[in-house]
Amino acid sequence: MYLHGTASINDDGHLEIGGCDTVELVKEYGTPLYIYDVELIRARARAFKEMFEKYEVKSQVAYASKAFSSIAMYQLAQEEGLSLDVVSGGELYTAMAAKFPVEKIHFHGNNKSEEELEMALDYKIGCIVVDNFHELHMLHHLCRQRKQNVNILLRVTPGIEAHTHDYILTGQEDSKFGFDLKNGQAETALAISLDSGYLNLLGIHCHIGSQIFETAGFVMAAKKVLEKLNEWKDEYGFIPEVLNLGGGFGIRYTEEDKPLSPEQYVEEMIIEVRKETELLSFPMPEIWIEPGRSIVGDAGTTLYTVGSRKEVQNVRKYVAVDGGMSDNIRPALYDAKYEAVLANRPFDKQDEVVSIAGKCCESGDMLIWDLPVPAPDKDDILAVFCTGAYGYAMANNYNRIPRPPIVFVENGKSVLVVKRETYEDLIRLDVPLGKRSTFNI
Numbered sequence: 392m393y394l395h396g397t398a399s400i401n402d403d404g405h406l407e408i409g410g411c412d413t414v415e416l417v418k419e420y421g422t423p424l425y426i427y428d429v430e431l432i433r434a435r436a437r438a439f440k441e442m443f444e445k446y447e448v449k450s451q452v453a454y455a456s457k458a459f460s461s462i463a464m465y466q467l468a469q470e471e472g473l474s475l476d477v478v479s480g481g482e483l484y485t486a487m488a489a490k491f492p493v494e495k496i497h498f499h500g501n502n503k504s505e506e507e508l509e510m511a512l513d514y515k516i517g518c519i520v521v522d523n524f525h526e527l528h529m530l531h532h533l534c535r536q537r538k539q540n541v542n543i544l545l546r547v548t549p550g551i552e553a554h555t556h557d558y559i560l561t562g563q564e565d566s567k568f569g570f571d572l573k574n575g576q577a578e579t580a581l582a583i584s585l586d587s588g589y590l591n592l593l594g595i596h597c598h599i600g601s602q603i604f605e606t607a608g609f610v611m612a613a614k615k616v617l618e619k620l621n622e623w624k625d626e627y628g629f630i631p632e633v634l635n636l637g638g639g640f641g642i643r644y645t646e647e648d649k650p651l652s653p654e655q656y657v658e659e660m661i662i663e664v665r666k667e668t669e670l671l672s673f674p675m676p677e678i679w680i681e682p683g684r685s686i687v688g689d690a691g692t693t694l695y696t697v698g699s700r701k702e703v704q705n706v707r708k709y710v711a712v713d714g715g716m717s718d719n720i721r722p723a724l725y726d727a728k729y730e731a732v733l734a735n736r737p738f739d740k741q742d743e744v745v746s747i748a749g750k751c752c753e754s755g756d757m758l759i760w761d762l763p764v765p766a767p768d769k770d771d772i773l774a775v776f777c778t779g780a781y782g783y784a785m786a787n788n789y790n791r792i793p794r795p796p797i798v799f800v801e802n803g804k805s806v807l808v809v810k811r812e813t814y815e816d817l818i819r820l821d822v823p824l825g826k827r828s829t830f831n832i
């Protein structure tokens with residue numbers, strides 16, 4: 392059994408996380424329940440930051456909050472001295488509600504609306520990562536109207552094929568994100584930005600994908616971008632203050648995954664950027680990164696209650712839990728794999744292999760296939776590990792299933808940071824037809 396962060400098995404033989412007995416957490420908060428190991432989140436944030444400090448490289452570690460966005464998480468990120476990457480008006484609004492320092496907010500997105508850009512300009516956030524020409528022109532016009540300057544980065548696609556699931560690749564040429572480096576789009580964007588008079592171009596951003604286990608892709612991306620920047624230095628006299636190498640650092644979901652440590656990813660990046668800048672006699676830029684999954688992924692565990700069971704003789708044993716693709720869509724979307732244990736008796740003999748089904752009306756709503764476990768009984772608690780990134784963030788109300796609450800645990804204490812959705816919440820935005828039941832009266 393692989394236990395992440397502060398997880399352990401306590402004297403009662405129960406799974407404990409952050410010093411809290413998960414069986415007790417279930418009594419208090421019910422299931423399904425997301426819990427986050429705060430100590431592990433802090434450790435990850437510090438590990439990324441400390442490597443930059445060790446090498447005395449100016450940096451910003453921006454938490455990519457698409458992985459898990461909530462006011463409490465933003466407060467925790469702030470406590471740990473992280474910057475923040477947001478990708479929508481909604482995430483930006485949440486950051487403002489959390490009173491996140493505006494100068495440390497970076498705004499991403501491949502189709503930011505005028506309204507969202509205005510919001511970013513109103514709040515005077517740290518920088519906008521411009522993704523395409525449409526946005527570049529819109530932002531320039533808005534700034535001109537408002538007589539306001541803004542810091543920007545240009546997101547470029549360096550043409551790197553990272554080894555990960557196709558849907559989470561982002562740095563390749565054929566991508567919806569960013570200005571292409573090879574075909575000249577990025578250079579045109581650079582020229583427009585330098586000409587604008589309102590757009591203060593801090594530097595370049597690239598992100599090659601997510602759940603990446605090797606450093607080769609990051610190293611290649613850094614090299615390609617720096618070579619291009621060196622050409623631009625000669626042609627445009629442009630010297631970037633910032634090189635943002637994105638996020639995407641992989642984590643261990645199952646034993647098949649062999650991630651590097653945060654320190655290793657960062658160290659390789661620093662060494663490459665140093666080497667390349669020295670080779671090109673190019674000024675060393677600040678390095679910014681945007682880890683999401685590697686900050687919160689394995690800090691999250693989802694607790695479910697076991698319910699019904701169905702056996703297909705000689706084929707499969709289905710065991711259903713009280714959540715599913717509504718709180719974790721990743722298995723259905725990416726065929727993502729997870730490990731799990733019975734939290735109330737993790738050490739009992741694993742005498743069955745079962746497949747864990749969700750409760751949604753969808754055959755694809757399966758959380759784990761062929762899991763060896765102690766034969767699960769109704770009311771056992773199943774703990775699925777590593778659900779902290781893109782779990783709650785991509786949760787939905789399919790079948791009008793309310794989203795689970797979130798609890799932070801640390802040093803034996805638990806605190807509710809997102810409430811359980813209620814049936815009233817589910818109908819809050821519905822507008823009944825009233826007395827008339829058709830539209831054509």
Ligand SMILES: Cc1ncc(COP(=O)(O)O)c(C=O)c1O
Pocket residue numbers: 455458476499561598600601602637638639640681682683684685780
């Ligand atoms: C631009 C950008 N930055 C950061 C991230 C965070 O990635 P991850 O959660 O894999 O660290 C993503 C998602 O892939 C992204 O698109």
Ligand SMILES: N[C@@H](CCCC[NH3+])C(=O)O
Pocket residue numbers: 457559601602721780781
């Ligand atoms: N949502 C994806 C990753 C996308 C990363 C954001 N660009 C996942 O669950 O793995």
